[in-house]
Amino acid sequence: MRDGYCAGKTETSGKIETSSAQAPPMIELSNVSKEFMVGGKPLSALRNLNLAVASGEFVSIIGQSGCGKTTLLRMIAGLEQPSEGLIKVEGKVVKGPSRDRGLVFQEPRLFPWATVAHNIKLGLPDRGRNQERLWALLRLVGLEDFADAYPRELSGGMAQRAALARALAGSPQILLLDEPLGALDAVTRLKMQAQLMRIWQESFLTVAAVTHDLDEAVLLSTRIVVLSPRPGTIKGVISVDLPYPRDRTAGDFNIYRQQLLDILEQS
Ligand SMILES: Nc1ncnc2c1ncn2[C@@H]1O[C@H](COP(=O)(O)OP(=O)(O)OP(=O)(O)O)[C@@H](O)[C@H]1O
Ligand SMILES: [Mg+2]
Numbered sequence: 001m002r003d004g005y006c007a008g009k010t011e012t013s014g015k016i017e018t019s020s021a022q023a024p025p026m027i028e029l030s031n032v033s034k035e036f037m038v039g040g041k042p043l044s045a046l047r048n049l050n051l052a053v054a055s056g057e058f059v060s061i062i063g064q065s066g067c068g069k070t071t072l073l074r075m076i077a078g079l080e081q082p083s084e085g086l087i088k089v090e091g092k093v094v095k096g097p098s099r100d101r102g103l104v105f106q107e108p109r110l111f112p113w114a115t116v117a118h119n120i121k122l123g124l125p126d127r128g129r130n131q132e133r134l135w136a137l138l139r140l141v142g143l144e145d146f147a148d149a150y151p152r153e154l155s156g157g158m159a160q161r162a163a164l165a166r167a168l169a170g171s172p173q174i175l176l177l178d179e180p181l182g183a184l185d186a187v188t189r190l191k192m193q194a195q196l197m198r199i200w201q202e203s204f205l206t207v208a209a210v211t212h213d214l215d216e217a218v219l220l221s222t223r224i225v226v227l228s229p230r231p232g233t234i235k236g237v238i239s240v241d242l243p244y245p246r247d248r249t250a251g252d253f254n255i256y257r258q259q260l261l262d263i264l265e266q267s
Contacts, residue, residue: 021185024091025052025223025246026174026206027076032085033231034071048084051225051234051243055173058200058207060217063227063235065265069121069210070106073176074231076208089174097123102167106178106210108159116162117147123169137165140195156183163193175200177209177218193219197244206207218256219246226260226265236263 032049035042046068053059061069074080075087080096087094089101097103102123110119120137121127138144143159151159160183167175181189181196193216200207200220211217217224218240226236240258242252 001214007140012196023055024088026055026057026090027051027208028051028086028088028091030086030088032072032075032082034068034075034080035083041148047231047233049232049234051237053206053223054114056204056221058209058220060221060224060228061208061210062212062214062217062224062264064229064264066230067227068069068230068232069227070178073103073178073208073210076174077101077176079103099170101174101176102161102172103176104145104163104167104178104180104188106182108156108163109168110152110162111152112139112151115148115150116143116154119151120169123166125170126259132264133169135251137169140168140199141165142191142195157188160184168203171203173206175205175207175209177207179210179212181211181213189216196220201244212256214260215253216250218242218253218259219248224256224260226267227261237262 007213029049029051032046032260033044034046035044037043049072061072062255063069071080074095075082075091078094078101090135110116113120114122117134117138120134124130124133135144141164143158143165144163146154151162154162160180164180181192184192195219199205209220221240224238224240225234227233228235238256242250242256247253
């Protein structure tokens with residue numbers, strides 16, 4: 001259904017680009033900056049970000065450690081406020097968290113006192129009275145045999161998958177993923193990339209995903225945002241103009257990978 005998706009062009013200026021004349025973008029960053037106080041001194045984490053993400057896009061965010069990727073996702077989720085600028089979702093300023101925006105943290109953050117099923121139920125609007133939905137989510141992330149397990153009994157990758165199911169439980173419009181596949185072995189990672197692709201395509205989600213894996217970014221994304229080292233600024237936005245499903249061995253795939261490396265090396 002997303003075969004041939006084409007976002008159209010490569011930008012390097014970070015200018016706002018609105019893809020639909022009528023509807024506001026699903027996510028819009030306008031002159032967003034974030035400062036923290038660290039050890040009594042101001043620290044600039046992100047500076048002057050401008051970006052518009054259309055409904056249904058899969059945007060990956062890449063950049064060096066400490067450049068503000070997690071901070072950016074936390075602000076879109078409503079867990080942090082920008083120091084300057086505005087973040088809007090469907091035209092409304094983000095003032096706090098909402099079930100419409102599911103966030104999978106860099107570390108899984110499951111409730112240790114609750115089983116996998118219970119953790120997921122906490123994300124369901126009806127607290128899991130709809131058992132069918134609970135089991136669909138468990139199957140989706142391949143944890144149906146671990147419904148009664150506690151987080152301490154899971155591997156790191158299994159915990160990440162449980163966290164993904166919990167984020168999906170609220171049927172969000174926007175899925176924010178902070179290196180969700182970081183702790184997975186190569187084979188499980190490939191399987192989860194395929195699952196993510198399927199979830200994105202079937203649920204008409206808008207995804208913003210942080211990753212350090214350039215292949216993963218090219219494989220999944222409609223666009224890739226490259227941030228400079230701290231303070232993070234937008235160094236480039238690459239539209240990946242390849243049909244889905246993508247072939248990692250294709251020549252074009254390598255061209256995108258090289259383009260990303262070039263921007264990262266320049267920054
Ligand atoms: N709550 C906080 N209080 C103070 N400083 C913070 C806070 N959160 C983040 N920072 C600072 O903001 C900067 C960006 O941090 P952030 O976690 O967003 O980076 P990142 O790009 O996600 O890094 P990584 O790839 O290592 O996860 C860092 O310098 C960090 O010290
Ligand atoms: Mg981070």
